Amino acid sequence: MISLTVPVYNEREALGPLFEKVRAVMERNYSDNWEIIFVNDGSHDGSAEFLDSLAASCPRVKVVHFRRNFGQTAAMMAGFDFAQGETIIPLDGDGQNDPEDIPRMIAKLEEGYEVCSGWRKDRQDNALQRNLPSILANKLISAMSGVQLHDFGCSLKAYRAEVIKGVRLYGEMHRFLPIYAKWHGARITEIPVSHHARKTGHSKYGLERVLKVIMDLMTVRFLDRYMLKPMYLFGFWGFLSLVASLGFSVWAVYMRTRDTFSPIPRFP
Template sequence: MSVIRGSRAIVSLVVPFYNEADIVSLFFREVTEVLGNLPDADFEIVCVNDGSTDATLERLLDAAQYDPRLRVVDLSRNFGKEAALSAGIDASIGDAVVPFDADLQDPPEVIPLLVQRWREGFDVVLAKRAERNTDTWAKRGTAALFYRIHNAISETIIPDNAGDFRLMSRQVIEALKQLPENRRFMKGLFAWVGFRTTQVEYRRRERAGGKSKFSGWKLWNFALEGLTSFGTLPLRIWTYIGGLTAGCAMLYAIYLVMRTMINGIDVPGYASIFTAVLFLGGMQLVGIGVIGEYVGRIYMEAKRRPVYIVRKAYRRDGA
């Protein structure tokens, strides 16, 4: 277990940025004040510019010019938050690594609590939301439904109300870096590697500025990514549905034969045939769609493309 005792540890804060120019200054002001007071620990902030189209990169470089503890990794385009997190984790050098959002909804004041529990011997310290009052009713409901469904169909259990915000030891980070997936669902990967885990509860704040980059459609696709990343039950269940449907059809066929033998032949109803055809056709299309989700994942993974491409990594000396 990679716990640093009796020496100054390095804590790496990994922060993806995508069009967050308005809050860059506020972010560094709040975060560096908290991290600068960590007992017996130094820190670095790995800022990943995920293809921002505003002035985010320029403001990150301005901040890094005056503080050697800030590092900027500029990706060649927008690869998405999961890829940006992977890039920051790969670039980090800390004994402990903390993924963190740039919008400051997760209070920086929680980080010392995570470090304290890590020093007690835990490899992973989850930051769990005590409540989700900053989310809309619809988002709270769909999030709860997602966790319930995911944990029911997957062998990898994801703690509910725990996002990417957590502390992970260097041993955990090295385990994560061995995972070869191209399509990455980071919360699932964090849970899959295991290790000794505890949690700290906290209350989330409102966004410090800007707006969420996750639309309803993106959240839906993100949920599908999570549901198909760590379980095959959505595929397996169609075997049972098909068997049940075939069994019902066989029983109905026997019923029709017996009724015809007793009552003679009657004229079949158009409505019942039409309904049965639509129902079975719809079930087949849904089943094909589920298979398509998994085939699509196989297709993307088979290409073996990198998760991200770094355009340039900046340090204070300009390299």
């Protein structure tokens, strides 16, 4: 079974068209062997009522309502926790991804890959504010993590359930999901996916992400390399500090005593 998970936060207008498109694609390709899990992350624009009516009309629609807004990472986690399929595909709730790409991703999984990432090659967002930082961030993440992907930010990715089920995400770590999958020994590939301009609602991200991405990246790198041997990292800085202190001590003693041994008085 294929599980689609959709984090929803105030996307009332986008949900209807998104669901119709998804249903068309999934029913054509997989008849009834699929489910879609909407995780309502504390929306307050009527998305909750709309999702309830969708769930009432179609048994394949599952809905999880959060008590309040917990953020996109928590919503994705909930989607993975409740998913029952052996293939899990997170989608954006804003309708910018195209469900037509799903069958191609699943074909990649059937070739033997465990993660297939979407790559929004032709991205339809504000160039300076969204795309440029994103390109830099992706280059940086690829270089630091050793997972070569062009687009970590694209939520449309396909995962085999076994590489994603045990993963626990905190903060805003959903961007680094392929890296977690890599630790589970996943083989990763990517395909270009189409991307539509946002029609309704507004983006919930801005430029302040850059620093957060850098900090998250340090965390991921730390967890990857030093989680089982934290002493190596802390000990390295400790020894560096000790050696520096030793050096400064010797220097200080030298400065204090050099006049004593000097044959010529320096300050007549």
